[in-house]
Amino acid sequence: MESEWFKPKHWLRCLDLESLDLMGFPLVIGLRKSLEVSTLLTSLCSWKSELDLNEGEEAGKIQRETLAVGAPSISSPERRPILSLLVANQVKMISQSEGNSKRKWSIQDFEIGKPLGKGKFGRVYLAREVKSKYMVALKIIFKEQVEKYRIQHQLRREMEIQASLRHPNILRLHGWFHDSQRIFLILEYANGGELYNQLRKHGHFTEEQAATYIASLTTALAYCHQKHVIHRDIKPENLLLDHEGRLKIADFGWSVQSRSKRHTMCGTLDYLAPEMVENKAHDYAVDNWTLGILCYEFLYGAPPFESESQSDTFKRIMKVDLSFPSTPNVSTDAKNLISRLLVKDSSKRLSLEKIMEHPWIVKNANPSKK
Numbered sequence: 001m002e003s004e005w006f007k008p009k010h011w012l013r014c015l016d017l018e019s020l021d022l023m024g025f026p027l028v029i030g031l032r033k034s035l036e037v038s039t040l041l042t043s044l045c046s047w048k049s050e051l052d053l054n055e056g057e058e059a060g061k062i063q064r065e066t067l068a069v070g071a072p073s074i075s076s077p078e079r080r081p082i083l084s085l086l087v088a089n090q091v092k093m094i095s096q097s098e099g100n101s102k103r104k105w106s107i108q109d110f111e112i113g114k115p116l117g118k119g120k121f122g123r124v125y126l127a128r129e130v131k132s133k134y135m136v137a138l139k140i141i142f143k144e145q146v147e148k149y150r151i152q153h154q155l156r157r158e159m160e161i162q163a164s165l166r167h168p169n170i171l172r173l174h175g176w177f178h179d180s181q182r183i184f185l186i187l188e189y190a191n192g193g194e195l196y197n198q199l200r201k202h203g204h205f206t207e208e209q210a211a212t213y214i215a216s217l218t219t220a221l222a223y224c225h226q227k228h229v230i231h232r233d234i235k236p237e238n239l240l241l242d243h244e245g246r247l248k249i250a251d252f253g254w255s256v257q258s259r260s261k262r263h264t265m266c267g268t269l270d271y272l273a274p275e276m277v278e279n280k281a282h283d284y285a286v287d288n289w290t291l292g293i294l295c296y297e298f299l300y301g302a303p304p305f306e307s308e309s310q311s312d313t314f315k316r317i318m319k320v321d322l323s324f325p326s327t328p329n330v331s332t333d334a335k336n337l338i339s340r341l342l343v344k345d346s347s348k349r350l351s352l353e354k355i356m357e358h359p360w361i362v363k364n365a366n367p368s369k370k
């Protein structure tokens with residue numbers, strides 16, 4: 001019996017691919033394996049009226065790609081699509097999707113490649129849309145897990161919000177589909193992986209790098225706030241990099257679309273604003289606080305209120321117990337920006353507009369890398 005929550009009759013089903021991955025990444029193509037699908041079809045039928053499923057799917061012939069981990073990678077010219085082919089295919093895909101807004105996706109539309117990572121509720125694979133050869137990241141979430149942890153509403157909210165956002169620094173959710181057991185999210189592929197890994201690798205970033213990332217985040221958050229979306233969980237693990245090193249906000253799991261103040265305490269402790277720690281009503285300004293935390297972490301390698309115990313972190317946040325180590329050597333301008341964001345009174349925090357005008361950003365952010 002399918003649960004009611006995943007019946008997105010009013011959801012957007014989108015595929016308007018605006019950016020191209022030009023890397024022509026070699027895929028590890030797995031064996032195609034026919035599935036015994038009677039159970040799958042039964043459940044699909046129960047969802048059919050809501051989701052308007054593929055008419056052409058034949059009983060017993062639904063196939064899925066299985067991952068051949070360790071299989072040799074295939075890197076023939078055919079598997080390294082060139083720019084012109086990609087552009088032509090992209091145009092074709094867009095016009096197809098525009099001409100048929102009810103384009104339905106299934107696992108058959110994708111060749112599955114290497115695993116990209118594992119999250120709390122599923123796995124992410126590199127994948128390529130068969131016809132256009134467009135590279136995407138396919139996030140596979142098991143419905144069982146979703147129901148077990150009762151994150152139906154959170155996931156649905158995350159998907160709706162992410163699919164509605166269009167910004168160069170926000171990871172695109174191109175669309176989704178599902179089968180009896182799994183939900184598949186078709187995500188923009190961020191070739192550079194997690195920003196967190198870069199931070200761990202280098203210890204901390206240069207002022208130019210840090211300012212460029214903060215400027216990218218600021219414009220993305222200004223866009224979100226304009227659409228009444230508060231992210232509430234910006235941290236290096238939720239930030240990905242594309243093949244040009246451009247930052248992408250990737251995880252909207254705790255985001256909320258609201259014009260009124262919120263009360264849910266959420267996010268990750270080190271990044272929480274005092275009003276959230278105190279479980280008070282909060283608004284957009286929690287994201288501005290987090291920008292201050294991130295700016296500090298980018299420059300010093302660790303968040304400012306990190307402590308041995310959670311209760312100490314709470315106390316340090318509440319006191320705004322901020323200090324700047326002598327190493328690495330960080331400019332006075334950067335410290336000024338951080339101090340003007342990590343302000344307990346949320347109404348006195350620097351606005352996103354003013355962040356972009358701050359001398360440290362103006363001097364250091366590299367517009368060509370934003």
Ligand SMILES: Nc1ncnc2c1ncn2[C@@H]1O[C@H](COP(=O)(O)OP(=O)(O)OP(=O)(O)O)[C@@H](O)[C@H]1O
Pocket residue numbers: 116117118119120121122123124137139171187188189190191193194237238240250251253
């Ligand atoms: N679009 C993408 N492009 C490239 N790599 C990705 C992409 N999405 C996810 N990944 C990789 O897969 C990993 C797991 O992603 P996923 O979103 O499932 O986990 P997560 O960030 O821990 O989120 P959650 O907390 O929701 O489980 C990420 O840490 C990242 O390394």
